[in-house]
Amino acid sequence: MTTAPPPDASIDQAKSIEYWNNVEATPNGMLGGYEYVSRIDIQGSKNFLAKLRLKTASSPEIWKVADCGAGIGRITKLLLTTLNKGKVIVDIIEPVEKFTKEAIEGNNLKDEREDGRVGKIVNMGLEQWDPVKTTEERGEKYYIIWNQWCVGHLSDVQLVAYLMRCKNAVLEGGVIVVKENITETKDDMYDETDSSVTRTDQKFKNLFRQAGLRVVRTEVQKGLPTQLYQVRSYALRAAV
Numbered sequence: 001m002t003t004a005p006p007p008d009a010s011i012d013q014a015k016s017i018e019y020w021n022n023v024e025a026t027p028n029g030m031l032g033g034y035e036y037v038s039r040i041d042i043q044g045s046k047n048f049l050a051k052l053r054l055k056t057a058s059s060p061e062i063w064k065v066a067d068c069g070a071g072i073g074r075i076t077k078l079l080l081t082t083l084n085k086g087k088v089i090v091d092i093i094e095p096v097e098k099f100t101k102e103a104i105e106g107n108n109l110k111d112e113r114e115d116g117r118v119g120k121i122v123n124m125g126l127e128q129w130d131p132v133k134t135t136e137e138r139g140e141k142y143y144i145i146w147n148q149w150c151v152g153h154l155s156d157v158q159l160v161a162y163l164m165r166c167k168n169a170v171l172e173g174g175v176i177v178v179k180e181n182i183t184e185t186k187d188d189m190y191d192e193t194d195s196s197v198t199r200t201d202q203k204f205k206n207l208f209r210q211a212g213l214r215v216v217r218t219e220v221q222k223g224l225p226t227q228l229y230q231v232r233s234y235a236l237r238a239a240v
């Protein structure tokens, strides 16, 4: 008897890049035609972060943050550059060049670039990116590493290895956030449209455990249209 290969075995990163290269570099493109969901998503993320109480007596004066799989920087603009009363520098990591080009020279992030709230813009997939190296170059770790609607492009093995690198690049008291679609089917689902997987809640929790991370808070995004996947946020810190 032969067993079927796991869903993530079908991920082909070249196909994903080809798919995203054909998507318009706009907020609507980032959200698969559901631009109106952005406001609900961002408000939910603000509430989620508020409950984590990241602003403390020992938190850094200027927060270094990473927006991973950032697209054109929708989350950078609407969420991350507004944190800590704007005393924040957000690095953008994104493999599709036309999206990073928009982040570097387009109108979407013009104000944020001009007042120094956008830091490095790295044109790379998360399976290759080493946050430890980026933070070593700057001499300071991240306070928040935000990953949203992108880790389905990494295989399970790649995701665990990536999260381990993130764990070593986050300040004590800081947090890694993963906010992703969740399937309520028994197993993960492969989507050939963009060559990605949608994972189950249980699979995510297993992978976080394998990466040596614990879930300090998790929440389902409320208010999304019922035809969409459930979306869940996880706040993660080192297990020990």
Ligand SMILES: C[S@@+](CC[C@H](N)C(=O)[O-])C[C@H]1O[C@@H](n2cnc3c(N)ncnc32)[C@H](O)[C@@H]1O
Pocket: 013, 016, 017, 020, 030, 031, 032, 068, 069, 070, 071, 072, 073, 074, 075, 094, 095, 096, 099, 124, 125, 126, 127, 148, 149, 150, 153, 154
């Ligand atoms: C649904 S969009 C989300 C963009 C952004 N996170 C947001 O919520 O607005 C998915 C993004 O994942 C990016 N992506 C594709 N393959 C990736 C990879 N291997 N590593 C990181 N990001 C990837 C795409 O280029 C695209 O920008």
